[in-house]
Amino acid sequence: MKKLLILGLTLTLTSSVSAYTLNTVAESGARWRSFPVSMKLNPTNSGLTDAEVQRVISSAMGKWNTGTAIDMLDVSSVDHSVTSATGMNMDGVNSITFSKSFREDSNGFDPDVTVAVGGQYGDGDTMVDAFIIFNAESVVWSTDKVNNANRSISYGDDLETIALHELGHVLGLGHTTVSGAVMNATRTSKTVRELSQDDIEGGQYLANSGASGSGNSSSSNASKTAGCGSISNNTGNSGSNIGGMGLMMLLPLSILIFARRKAEATN
């Protein structure tokens, strides 16, 4: 019985809880004030064709749009004139690029362990610029989900998995403590191509606290989470969430144990 309790507790502690956070700019109150956020894409250096990269990035954006039921992101065009160096500038041009000179472009990041870099500019209460730079110097990018699941990071990485995560940062999300979520900073699987409920709630919160209906919201779900009092924008709060969830999940287990004991006593 004790083992059952330990197992229940273990499952409880490792299970999902709502705990999305905001990145530094969004935490200070900055939001995108209109949607969709259009990004220019330059697939040069990716090792993949323009069409492949555009398909994967569009797919990742589509998942944020479908999940949140708001058209939040859009690849405006493939634009070969945008580079990693120009993309980092605060010029109001949102960009996605691949850098073959990542050591040069990393600017304070550890180039040996960094797979992709994401940055967002905030001007007062408005997000004004965002960029994603994929490391194409030491990472081999791939779109093959099945094979990517078995590859080591030194060999290659799944473009859609990383794109989904980085696009969450573009929207203003930080890292979540929810295991298996796209916005978790760590992965237990090498391919994570679907948003979790926690990711979706985070995206919806940002959309609704920002554009105030100026976006192309196509669902009433979005408004349900706006201004939700349980929203955590501080990872320090996640402990209490885990505790609360733990009690909720232990309750049925306790009832089961109680019922079994009662049945044993009756027999």
Next chain:
Amino acid sequence: MKLYVFRKVLILMAFMTTQIFASTVVQLSDEDIISRAEYVLKGHVSGIYTAIEKGNIPFQYITIEIEQLYKNSPDRALAELDRIVIRQMGGTINGMTLSMDSLPKFVEGSQVLVSLKQDSNGYYYVVGNSQGLYKVVNEKLIKDTQGEGTMFVRHGATGEIHFEPGQIKEVTIDQMKTKIERTITSEEY
């Protein structure tokens, strides 16, 4: 037999919940970080300055007054320096803020233990990004890497399994000194 199966399940769960990679940054152990670093030092952040460079990009210059040097590069020794400056993208200037995910966040006046490397331009950066920064609080080292929410699992002295939340990592300075010494010694052999 049941106990054996139960242990197997726990071990399997341990593997499932152990962190493999950060999604944008490869996860490193303390030993990995120390081994990769040219310098490991304790000091206090005496200043943070933000400037616009490379066109229109904010860069932070973080000055650290060195109090203790635990690892020194044989090629580029820091022995004679009493301060170093870390340069990284980000910061606030002219009302504009650049937020960079995964980069370490320094606070002016705080005491830190940091693992550094020098880039080809001569600037210092933190090894493993935010993983290479410990804050010194009450003689303890605390690493609070945002998003490290996965449960950690370790085996105890008698083989028992412990589950620990991974959000905040805390070690004593003595424990870290021992890790540094061991890592440096193993590198020498």
